[in-house]
Amino acid sequence: SQQGEEDPQALSIQEGENATMNCSYKTSINNLQWYRQNSGRGLVHLILIRSNEREKHSGRLRVTLDTSKKSSSLLITASRAADTASYFCATAIQGAQKLVFGQGTRLTINP
């Protein structure tokens, strides 16, 4: 089974609302990363949080990491229609060399 599991699998909200996605993982990590994918294209990196960090911000993105619960969350504030995409968490394990992805959250922003 995959290292990361995301919740919810799909999320539909109105433009302007905040979107929160969660990721849980199983083994110890070096860092956790979030990616975005538009319509089956290549993935684009959003943010990386290291195992000794608890929170990180980048523009409208906020990521938290709780290593005791083996979980992370991605918050997108003030959502826009262009944020419609699939979002994946990935965990870097085994000395940060192995990068394993979750199954993703499909986010739809309704205008």
Next chain:
Amino acid sequence: NAGVTQTPKFQVLKTGQSMTLQCAQDMNHNSMYWYRQDPGMGLRLIYYSASEGTTDKGEVPNGYNVSRLNKREFSLRLESAAPSQTSVYFCASKAYATEAFFGQGTRLTVV
């Protein structure tokens, strides 16, 4: 600066045929990865190479072989293609404990 380049972009194979997917990166990254993505699913790790001269199995290695030809190139070979290998294949590369950069994908159909 091309980043990660995959070839071909599309391929149709007959069951039992073989083919090699090529991947090259120009970012001097040590680690390279091959993933497959099935419809509506996350990325599953097939094989990875933490550094030149090493390769390791990922989550779904059966039916595939890889070669880390040099620091730039990492190829994926299907020796005898099966319909279950119909998927989109992504190559990625990264430096130690940093984010990954992805190619645009190879859409493979096995009939």
